[in-house]
Amino acid sequence: MCLGIPGEIVEIWEEGGLRNGKVRFGGIFREVCLSYVPEAKPGDYVIVHAGFAINTIDEEEAKATLAAAGDLVDEMR
Amino acid sequence: MKYLDEFRDGPRVRAQLQTLRECVSRPWRVMEICGGQTHNFLKSGLDGLLPKEIVLVHGPGCPVCVTSVELIDKAIALARRPEVILCSFGDMLRVPGSQADLLSVRAEGGEVRIVYSPLDALKIAEANPPRKVVFFGIGFETTAPMTAMAVLQAKKRGIGNFCLLAAHLLVPPAIEALLSSPGCQIQGFLAPGHVCTVSGYEAYEVIAEKWRTPIVVTGFEPLDLVQGLYMLVSQLEEGSHRVENQYRRAATRAGNPAAKAMLAEVFSVCDRKWRGLGLIPSSGYCLSPEYADLDAEKVFSFEGIASAEAEECIAGLVLQGQKKPPECSAFGSKCTPEHPLGAPMVSSEGACAAYHRFSPQRHQDTKP
Numbered sequence: 001m002c003l004g005i006p007g008e009i010v011e012i013w014e015e016g017g018l019r020n021g022k023v024r025f026g027g028i029f030r031e032v033c034l035s036y037v038p039e040a041k042p043g044d045y046v047i048v049h050a051g052f053a054i055n056t057i058d059e060e061e062a063k064a065t066l067a068a069a070g071d072l073v074d075e076m077r
Numbered sequence: 078m079k080y081l082d083e084f085r086d087g088p089r090v091r092a093q094l095q096t097l098r099e100c101v102s103r104p105w106r107v108m109e110i111c112g113g114q115t116h117n118f119l120k121s122g123l124d125g126l127l128p129k130e131i132v133l134v135h136g137p138g139c140p141v142c143v144t145s146v147e148l149i150d151k152a153i154a155l156a157r158r159p160e161v162i163l164c165s166f167g168d169m170l171r172v173p174g175s176q177a178d179l180l181s182v183r184a185e186g187g188e189v190r191i192v193y194s195p196l197d198a199l200k201i202a203e204a205n206p207p208r209k210v211v212f213f214g215i216g217f218e219t220t221a222p223m224t225a226m227a228v229l230q231a232k233k234r235g236i237g238n239f240c241l242l243a244a245h246l247l248v249p250p251a252i253e254a255l256l257s258s259p260g261c262q263i264q265g266f267l268a269p270g271h272v273c274t275v276s277g278y279e280a281y282e283v284i285a286e287k288w289r290t291p292i293v294v295t296g297f298e299p300l301d302l303v304q305g306l307y308m309l310v311s312q313l314e315e316g317s318h319r320v321e322n323q324y325r326r327a328a329t330r331a332g333n334p335a336a337k338a339m340l341a342e343v344f345s346v347c348d349r350k351w352r353g354l355g356l357i358p359s360s361g362y363c364l365s366p367e368y369a370d371l372d373a374e375k376v377f378s379f380e381g382i383a384s385a386e387a388e389e390c391i392a393g394l395v396l397q398g399q400k401k402p403p404e405c406s407a408f409g410s411k412c413t414p415e416h417p418l419g420a421p422m423v424s425s426e427g428a429c430a431a432y433h434r435f436s437p438q439r440h441q442d443t444k445p
Binding site: 047049064065072 | 084086089216270271
């Protein structure tokens with residue numbers, strides 16, 4: 001239920017007063033409402049839940065989270 | 078960067094598990110709130126790789142599991158009405174009500190449609206003007222903003238045949254309820270990452286301070302889960318009780334302002350009954366007065382619904398983390414995903430379903 005999948009915004013348009021987007025999840029494209037990510041732009045990654053983007057993914061923070069674990073891998077070698 | 082595979086990377090997960098093993102020095106009992114986190118712990122086999130000092134208890138963060146049986150019975154009653162099209166998320170369809178479930182109502186001829194987004198239900202209303210379309214709005218703070226948008230759009234565009242059976246829930250009051258129940262042994266929490274992405278985590282700081290309990294906002298992939306546990310156990314070992322954020326790539330302290338504004342516009346906070354936990358004050362979202370005309374509980378009258386639970390079902394104890402599913406006398410025998418007695422065996426995030434699906438033999442040692 002709180003399943004949120006990361007996807008890449010490919011296209012953005014306005015429809016019926018709502019901000020919509022085409023989002024790519026691997027090889028699949030879905031239409032997603034982007035009303036809750038008003039500053040997101042094509043190329044950004046978003047977390048999608050129940051047909052809406054709930055936030056953009058902060059690339060720097062993602063890298064930092066991976067790096068923290070990556071450093072451990074290096075230390076343990 | 079796809080933001081999925083990298084967080085499932087074997088070497089990183091193993092290295093993080095090692096730091097977890099090295100930091101733990103005594104037993105700790107911690108709870109992951111979200112059913113999605115429970116599911117992923119079991120699916121990845123991580124639960125079997127944790128240091129034996131760490132007891133992971135599973136929380137009530139499965140909205141399908143905790144939606145009250147009274148509301149499910151109301152949804153069923155609505156679906157039976159010939160003029161109604163009842164729209165719901167798919168995983169609600171096989172959740173047992175007192176006598177039936179939505180899927181059996183559909184089999185009898187009731188119109189029940191599965192939707193992925195509440196906006197789909199709105200489209201169905203627009204496409205079927207003579208019918209009354211009811212959206213069964215379940216889910217936590219993650220999902221409530223989507224329902225709110227559908228309600229707002231219905232009102233704005235004058236879609237008069239759309240209404241909402243409101244069942245949304247808030248997580249922090251449930252954590253308070255768990256911590257205040259006598260005999261609660263939970264020493265720390267992994268907070269739900271996507272709920273916090275929407276709501277922020279200020280409310281969790283109040284809880285951490287009041288109960289002197291550390292809380293770590295955690296994601297869902299294997300690396301997130303182990304890293305979140307490591308951060309939580311580190312705090313427990315040093316005697317801290319802060320809120321920390323492991324899921325920094327998506328969740329922030331303030332949350333999503335646009336989504337929160339929509340929640341404040343469309344919903345008020347109200348008391349709500351949680352299946353298995355009972356009535357929790359200020360734990361639900363109901364429609365605010367300006368949107369009351371879209372409230373299915375006001376649009377329709379409900380008569381003669383006497384709600385009841387299956388006797389052997391110990392879902393409440395499972396959802397509170399006091400029992401593990403294999404300890405239930407009906408687990409795997411009378412209660413299976415094909416014929417469930419309670420919600421946690423049906424839901425894709427339910428603890429009982431997760432145990433049943435991902436190697437029930439592995440958990441034989443928890444049988445009394």
